[in-house]
Amino acid sequence: MNRVIATSGRPKGALWRGLGLRVLERIFAITPFFLGSLWLADAVSGREPALSLPLLGMCLAALLAGQMLCSYLGQMACFLGAYDLMIGYREQVIDHIGRLPLGVLQKRRIGHLAAIVTDDVKRVEEIFTHVAIDLVAAASAPLLFLAVLTWVDWRLSLALMVTLPMAIIGLNAARGFFLARGRTKQTLVQETSGLIVEFVTGLKTLRLFNQTAPWLDRLDRRFAALREISLGVEAWGGGSIQLYRLCLEGGLVSLLLTAGWLANRGALDPLAWVLFALVAGKLLEPLLDAAAFLTELRLMVLAEGRIAALRAEPLLPEGTATLAAAGEVAFQNVSFRYDDAWVLRDVSFRVGAGTMTAIVGPSGSGKTTLLHLLARFFDPQAGAVTIAGRDIRTLDTQDLYRHLGFVFQDVQLFDGTLLENLLIGRPGADEAAVAAACTAAYCDPFLARLPDGLASRIGENGQRLSGGERQRLSIARAILKDAPILLLDEATASVDPAAQYEIQRALSHLAQGRTVIMVAHRLHTIRHADQILVLDQGRILEQGRHDDLLAQAGLYAALWREQSR
Numbered sequence: 359m360n361r362v363i364a365t366s367g368r369p370k371g372a373l374w375r376g377l378g379l380r381v382l383e384r385i386f387a388i389t390p391f392f393l394g395s396l397w398l399a400d401a402v403s404g405r406e407p408a409l410s411l412p413l414l415g416m417c418l419a420a421l422l423a424g425q426m427l428c429s430y431l432g433q434m435a436c437f438l439g440a441y442d443l444m445i446g447y448r449e450q451v452i453d454h455i456g457r458l459p460l461g462v463l464q465k466r467r468i469g470h471l472a473a474i475v476t477d478d479v480k481r482v483e484e485i486f487t488h489v490a491i492d493l494v495a496a497a498s499a500p501l502l503f504l505a506v507l508t509w510v511d512w513r514l515s516l517a518l519m520v521t522l523p524m525a526i527i528g529l530n531a532a533r534g535f536f537l538a539r540g541r542t543k544q545t546l547v548q549e550t551s552g553l554i555v556e557f558v559t560g561l562k563t564l565r566l567f568n569q570t571a572p573w574l575d576r577l578d579r580r581f582a583a584l585r586e587i588s589l590g591v592e593a594w595g596g597g598s599i600q601l602y603r604l605c606l607e608g609g610l611v612s613l614l615l616t617a618g619w620l621a622n623r624g625a626l627d628p629l630a631w632v633l634f635a636l637v638a639g640k641l642l643e644p645l646l647d648a649a650a651f652l653t654e655l656r657l658m659v660l661a662e663g664r665i666a667a668l669r670a671e672p673l674l675p676e677g678t679a680t681l682a683a684a685g686e687v688a689f690q691n692v693s694f695r696y697d698d699a700w701v702l703r704d705v706s707f708r709v710g711a712g713t714m715t716a717i718v719g720p721s722g723s724g725k726t727t728l729l730h731l732l733a734r735f736f737d738p739q740a741g742a743v744t745i746a747g748r749d750i751r752t753l754d755t756q757d758l759y760r761h762l763g764f765v766f767q768d769v770q771l772f773d774g775t776l777l778e779n780l781l782i783g784r785p786g787a788d789e790a791a792v793a794a795a796c797t798a799a800y801c802d803p804f805l806a807r808l809p810d811g812l813a814s815r816i817g818e819n820g821q822r823l824s825g826g827e828r829q830r831l832s833i834a835r836a837i838l839k840d841a842p843i844l845l846l847d848e849a850t851a852s853v854d855p856a857a858q859y860e861i862q863r864a865l866s867h868l869a870q871g872r873t874v875i876m877v878a879h880r881l882h883t884i885r886h887a888d889q890i891l892v893l894d895q896g897r898i899l900e901q902g903r904h905d906d907l908l909a910q911a912g913l914y915a916a917l918w919r920e921q922s923r
């Protein structure tokens with residue numbers, strides 16, 4: 359809880375005020391029993407009662423009103439405090455995810471991340487809105503009254519509470535096992551949600567490849583495992599709580615036996631007994647309720663642990679420098695690995711400002727990784743990537759991205775209108791600029807076909823557009839962004855020859871006057887590049903212009919011959 363409060367950074371006054379009121383509510387709830395027994399004691403002993411009957415009635419009514427008022431105000435204050443706290447907490451979690459290295463986001467399952475941001479954060483919220491407050495309120499007032507009861511008759515108090523340590527020890531013993539199982543269950547739940555998201559998003563491919571049945575089998579096996587582990591959690595969690603309740607209720611039996619024994623020996627004050635008989639049940643009630651809150655609290659603690667682990671995921675060091683202008687891009691002895699194996703080894707090259715460099719090479723040679731390093735999806739383990747002589751790690755990320763434009767293979771679009779998607783490139787761009795970008799990116803033909811033109815909705819991730827249209831839209835977006843350095847990744851890979859031709863022309867428009875680094879598969883599109891880097895197993899094998907590389911008769915010449923055939 360401390361960690362959540364510290365993370366949130368919001369004032370917690372309302373929460374403490376609410377907690378105080380909830381404790382007061384409990385005190386108001388039990389006080390009438392004490393007043394009643396005091397009054398009874400006076401009445402039975404023939405003394406003039408300290409409180410007259412009407413006054414007692416008024417006191418009881420006032421206590422009831424106080425209880426209701428504290429309950430209402432306490433709940434309100436707790437809710438307000440808790441929701442305010444959670445606004446801060448949510449902001450921090452989302453902010454952290456927003457600043458995670460792009461490579462980390464790529465690695466994580468979307469379903470997994472979504473479950474943390476929605477389910478887990480909701481669970482933590484419940485700690486503050488319900489569970490913890492109820493738990494503290496439930497436990498604090500009985501402790502106070504136990505002190506008074508002990509003052510009235512310590513022997514009966516002892517008898518009532520003798521089983522409490524046993525109950526707590528039992529509950530604690532099951533805690534480790536419950537937490538371990540709970541953790542396994544939660545991991546399984548998240549993996550299963552990730553799998554379901556993957557299943558739903560990939561359903562088209564799975565059906566085309568007739569792979570729906572094996573996937574459903576896989577999901578069924580997950581559900582069965584989930585059922586198994588859930589039963590285990592319930593058995594241990596539920597079982598240990600039943601044991602705790604049984605132990606606590608054993609306190610009532612012990613109270614009865616002790617009272618009988620004391621009465622036999624003539625050592626029981628009947629009035630003390632009346633008080634215990636009235637209050638004992640009320641005293642145990644919140645402690646019994648607390649057990650139910652404890653199970654929830656444990657699940658929430660697990661959820662908080664997962665959020666904390668996500669928040670502990672290191673961010674890339676953030677620089678503060680800004681670029682006056684984007685100049686030459688350079689890789690200096692860059693080596694990089696995702697896991698154990700090196701994907702790029704000692705890569706060095708320079709891309710002059712305003713020139714075009716193409717990266718070619720066999721599949722898996724590290725071409726995309728190279729672009730991703732320039733876009734700071736990750737930082738290299740050795741060497742440096744520089745722009746205008748500055749290590750990009752020293753740059754403010756926002757400033758870095760201001761200088762970079764991207765057209766990647768997996769075009770990401772949002773569920774909105776075409777215009778909204780375009781304006782991501784340059785928010786606030788005027789109509790003329792948008793129209794010019796669309797024309798330069800060859801979007802006009804398909805815009806003309808859409809009934810609402812730029813106001814047409816494109817569906818989730820642009821489902822209503824074809825592959826070529828999506829590519830051209832992303833090129834228009836990059837044109838609008840007008841960044842001096844352009845990163846292109848296989849922009850022509852997934853479309854037919856006619857669309858490829860249009861995309862190529864759109865790209866030529868986009869490339870004019872910019873520094874371009876492009877991963878290319880179709881070698882004829884890069885014949886005029888200022889420089890071609892041929893990557894093989896993470897190393898630059900050949901480097902030069904098209905004609906020079908052909909003359910070298912190496913890997914590039916072999917790839918060219920193969921494609922020309």
Ligand SMILES: Nc1ncnc2c1ncn2[C@@H]1O[C@H](COP(=O)(O)OP(=O)(O)OP(=O)(O)O)[C@@H](O)[C@H]1O
Nearest residue numbers: 464465696697701720721722723724725726727728
């Ligand atoms: N996120 C990742 N985690 C671990 N390994 C990765 C990751 N991305 C790529 N790799 C591995 O790094 C190597 C280089 O991948 P990369 O995508 O850079 O190659 P590429 O030359 O662009 O390939 P292609 O032409 O097929 O797209 C491959 O062996 C790949 O399996």
